[in-house]
Amino acid sequence: IRPETKQSPTRAYLAASAAMPRVPRRPSDEARRGAYKPPGVDAARSRRRREDRLLALRRRNRDAGLFKRRREEPSLTPAPVVPPPDAAADATAPPPSSEPSSPPSSPPPADALRAAADAELEGLSEMVDKVWSDDTATQLEATVQFRKLLSDGKNSTMIKIIRADVLPRFAEFLSRQRPPQLQMEAAWVLTNIAASDYTLLVAECGAVPRLVELLESPDANIRHQATWALGNIAADMPSCRETVLDHGAVTPLLAQFKEDMKVSVLRTATWALSNLCFGKLPAEIQVKPILEIISLLIHSADEKILADACWALYYICDGVEGGIQDALDAGVCPQLVKLLMHASANILLPVITSLARISAGDDTQVQVG
Secondary structure (H helix, E strand, O other), X not given: OOOOOOOOHHHHHHHHHHHOOOOOOOOOHHHHHHHOOOOOXXXXXXXXXXXXXXXXXXXXXXXXXXXXXXXXXXXXXXXXOOOOOOOOOOOOOOOOOOOOOOOOOOOOOHHHHHHHHHHHHHOHHHXXXXXXXXXXXXXXXXXXXXXXXXXXXXXXXXXXXXXXOOHHHHHHHOOOOXXXXXXXXXXXXXXXXXXXXXXXXXXXXXXXXXXXXXXXXXXXXXXXXXXXXXXXXXXXXXXXXXXXXXXXXXXXXXXXXXXXXXXXXXXXXXXXXXXXXXXXXXXXXXXXXXXXXXXXXXXXXOHHHHHHHHXXXXXXXXXXXXXXXXXXXXXXXHHHHHHOOOOOHHHXXXXXXXXXXXXXXXXHHHHHO
C-alpha cells in the first residue's frame, strides 16, 4: 500500500482559496463614474451646460438669483451709502437706505423728474467738459450730474453717456482721495453702468484694480460702494469675473465681514462673494478662508444672506477641485441638514443643490456628509 502523501499547510490553503468564489474588486472612482456616463461625454462641456442651466434657473427665480443690482437716486437728498435692492423686489425699485429715514411727504411727480433728466441730458457736452476740467469742485459737480442721469435706468441715456467716453475719467476719480465724495460718486456711477448691458466697458476702463483698492478704504461707505460695483462686474460674464479675481478681490472682500457689520452691508458683501464664486475658480484662489466665512453665514437669520451664502457653497463644491472635501472640513453639513426644514423655497433650492453635489463625491465623503 502506497503511503498517503501529506499536503503542506500552505498548499492546502492555496487549494482551498482557489476553490472559493472570488469577491469582485471594488471599481475605481473613475470606473464608477464612467458606468453612469455614456461614452464620449465631455466633462468640461457638461459642467458648462450645468452652469448655464443653473444661471438660467437663478435668473428666473429672482429671490434666489444671481443678478446685477442698480443703485438708484433717492427721492430726497442722497444718503452717504445705500444698500442694494432686495432680491425679491423689482430690479428698478429704489433700495432701502442704510440709515433709518422717513419717506417724503410729497414726492416730486414722475413727469417732473423725467423733464429734469431730459434737460440735463441736453447739456451733456457741458457736463463732459466739466468732468475733464482741472477743478475738483467742478469735477464733483459734473459727476453728481452724471449719477443723477443714470438713475433713470434708460438705455438711451446709458448709451449717450458711454459714447461721451467719460468712463476712463470716472475710473481715474476712484484714485482721488480728496475729496472722498468724488470717489463715492464715481464708484456710484460705475456701479450703475456695470448693472447694465455694458458691464464689459467698466471692466476694461481701468476701474477694477482701483475698486479693489477701495475695499481697503478707511471710509465704510466707499468700501460698501466698491463691493457693490465689483459684485455687478463679477455677475456679468466669466471674463469679467476673472478680471475681478485676477486683481485679487477675494482677500480684501473677505476682510469686509466683521461682527459689527450692518445687515445691509453684509447682504451686499455676501451677494458679491457669491458672484465671485460662481463658475470654476482659479487654482490659486484659497478656498478655505472663503468657506470659513460661509460656514458662519449659513447660520444667519436673514434670508437673503442665507440664500447667497448657500449658493456660494454650492459653487465651491461644484467648481473647485477638492471643494467637496474642503466644505466637509469646514463642517457645513449639519447646518445644511437643519436648513432642509426652512420654510422658504429660496433657501431650500441652494441647500438641496449643495447636498446633492456633496453626495456625488466619493464614498467616504458621502458617509461624512
